[in-house]
Amino acid sequence: MPDIIEGPPGREDRLPPWPRRLMWFVALALGGSAATAAVAYGLRALLKL
Amino acid sequence: MIDLDAMVLARLQFAFTIAFHIIFPSFSIGLASLLAVLEGLWLTTRREVFRNLYLFWVKIFALSFGMGVVSGVVMSYQLGTNWSIFASASAPVIGPLLAFEVLTAFFLEASFLGIMLFGWKKVGPGLHFTATVLVALGTLISAFWIISANSWMQAPAGFAIQPDGSLLATDWWAVVFNPTFPTRLAHMALAAFLTTALAVGGASAFVLLRDPHQPESRMALRMAIGMFAIVAPLQLVIGHASGEMVRVHQPLKLAAIEAYWKTRSDQAQSLVGLPDREAAKTHAEIAIPGVGNLIQGVPKTTVIQGLEDWPREDWPVVGLVYWSFRIMVGLGLAMIGLGVWGVIRCLRGGPEASRWFLRASVLMAPMGFVAVIAGWIVAEAGRQPWVITGVLRTRDAVSPVGAGQISASLLGFMIVYAIVFSGGALYILRLMARGPATEETAPTPEDRAPGTPMAAASGEPGDDGATPDAEARS
Numbered sequence: 001m002p003d004i005i006e007g008p009p010g011r012e013d014r015l016p017p018w019p020r021r022l023m024w025f026v027a028l029a030l031g032g033s034a035a036t037a038a039v040a041y042g043l044r045a046l047l048k049l
Numbered sequence: 050m051i052d053l054d055a056m057v058l059a060r061l062q063f064a065f066t067i068a069f070h071i072i073f074p075s076f077s078i079g080l081a082s083l084l085a086v087l088e089g090l091w092l093t094t095r096r097e098v099f100r101n102l103y104l105f106w107v108k109i110f111a112l113s114f115g116m117g118v119v120s121g122v123v124m125s126y127q128l129g130t131n132w133s134i135f136a137s138a139s140a141p142v143i144g145p146l147l148a149f150e151v152l153t154a155f156f157l158e159a160s161f162l163g164i165m166l167f168g169w170k171k172v173g174p175g176l177h178f179t180a181t182v183l184v185a186l187g188t189l190i191s192a193f194w195i196i197s198a199n200s201w202m203q204a205p206a207g208f209a210i211q212p213d214g215s216l217l218a219t220d221w222w223a224v225v226f227n228p229t230f231p232t233r234l235a236h237m238a239l240a241a242f243l244t245t246a247l248a249v250g251g252a253s254a255f256v257l258l259r260d261p262h263q264p265e266s267r268m269a270l271r272m273a274i275g276m277f278a279i280v281a282p283l284q285l286v287i288g289h290a291s292g293e294m295v296r297v298h299q300p301l302k303l304a305a306i307e308a309y310w311k312t313r314s315d316q317a318q319s320l321v322g323l324p325d326r327e328a329a330k331t332h333a334e335i336a337i338p339g340v341g342n343l344i345q346g347v348p349k350t351t352v353i354q355g356l357e358d359w360p361r362e363d364w365p366v367v368g369l370v371y372w373s374f375r376i377m378v379g380l381g382l383a384m385i386g387l388g389v390w391g392v393i394r395c396l397r398g399g400p401e402a403s404r405w406f407l408r409a410s411v412l413m414a415p416m417g418f419v420a421v422i423a424g425w426i427v428a429e430a431g432r433q434p435w436v437i438t439g440v441l442r443t444r445d446a447v448s449p450v451g452a453g454q455i456s457a458s459l460l461g462f463m464i465v466y467a468i469v470f471s472g473g474a475l476y477i478l479r480l481m482a483r484g485p486a487t488e489e490t491a492p493t494p495e496d497r498a499p500g501t502p503m504a505a506a507s508g509e510p511g512d513d514g515a516t517p518d519a520e521a522r523s
Contacts, residue, residue: 005111008100008371022172025179028168029160033160
């Protein structure tokens with residue numbers, strides 16, 4: 001079974017450069033918001049039917 | 050004999066669903082803050098014990114959070130199906146408060162939960178810690194709005210009644226910061242921290258009974274003791290302040306909590322007894338004369354209203370409110386006792402050295418949840434016969450639906466909840482019983498993340514792999 005919850009980088013891991021990390025941070029946050037909004041508006045549209 | 054009409058069934062349904070629901074946010078509010086503290090400690094000290102604890106409890110947080118969200122949706126659903134008159138009349142006031150909760154808290158949590166769970170290697174430690182703190186903040190902001198809405202129903206302020214009977218907010222500051230809100234928010238937030246501390250302490254003690262040297266559980270138990278040793282006495286003070294607000298704004302509720310049947314000065318303080326609503330007296334009562342007023346924070350000469358001042362049909366179910374309050378307070382005192390015992394044990398050889406203390410901690414692990422549910426019974430059953438105190442009666446707030454319809458949906462809820470949420474709760478218990486095993490705590494050499502909750506519960510460490518660090522420690 002693939003792992004789901006991600007742990008911290010190990011000592012042997014190299015972190016991506018900071019612009020890339022920041023981009024991931026913004027992208028994941030916006031993605032989370034967008035997914036929540038999509039579910040909320042989708043449910044509202046469904047209930048109006 | 051209780052007549053199971055639509056109103057009683059609608060109340061039963063709400064009570065049933067909220068009793069399940071409150072378990073999860075009570076836990077996730079405290080756990081989110083614990084995770085932020087653990088991650089912060091790991092970042093500043095680099096001690097692996099904090100990272101391992103974070104990785105263990107984040108799985109339980111994710112499960113609690115998910116079940117909290119799902120069980121919470123059912124609550125708002127019921128406002129439309131069973132309490133449509135309440136929803137319609139109070140929407141201009143309650144609606145925005147709940148909308149603010151979604152916009153400011155739920156979206157905050159939803160946005161950063163993804164980073165917290167799936168993004169550590171992508172965003173790095175600093176930004177991941179930011180996400181964890183924002184999720185923790187989101188859980189507290191959520192409590193802020195929900196308690197504001199509920200407190201407004203307890204002691205409404207800043208509104209006007211329209212000619213058509215609906216309510217209109219005239220002063221949003223007064224609506225949000227209604228009189229009982231500050232103390233009730235503090236009381237609930239502390240209750241969540243206390244509940245989490247007891248659960249974390251109990252789970253750690255359970256592991257330590259098996260293996261007294263497990264480093265993560267030793268640390269977690271000490272952190273839990275520190276938390277409930279401080280928070281439990283503080284909760285007593287805040288709870289008392291909240292009770293004073295009840296005396297001022299909800300005297301009928303106070304009369305039910307203390308079984309004050311007569312209006313008089315110098316009330317006695319009832320400790321235990323069997324309140325009899327029909328006979329308007331408390332049987333087999335043990336009471337301390339002359340201290341009731343003192344405990345309520347008023348001089349002996351001040352007259353405190355008894356239930357006789359209200360029509361009998363308006364009385365809450367006195368026995369339920371009376372005993373729920375005593376269960377809550379009794380458990381609170383037990384928590385203070387456990388905190389004192391824990392501090393003494395920490396000063397004398399460590400808490401894991403006493404198996405009796407570990408057993409007591411395990412026994413107390415679920416008591417925070419019991420106290421929270423008992424407290425909410427006091428708050429909600431004690432508010433009766435009003436759904437909005439002094440404004441809208443419960444019997445006038447229920448939807449025009451039949452008892453049969455509500456019975457059917459109640460039965461459906463009971464079956465679904467018994468399967469889904471009981472299953473989820475048992476699964477969390479299984480994870481907690483297993484404890485933070487060393488081998489699941491760190492990324493694999495192949496750069497794999499630690500195990501899923503399923504892998505953790507299955508007890509297959511091979512799925513998770515181990516870092517050289519973890520192997521060295523084990």
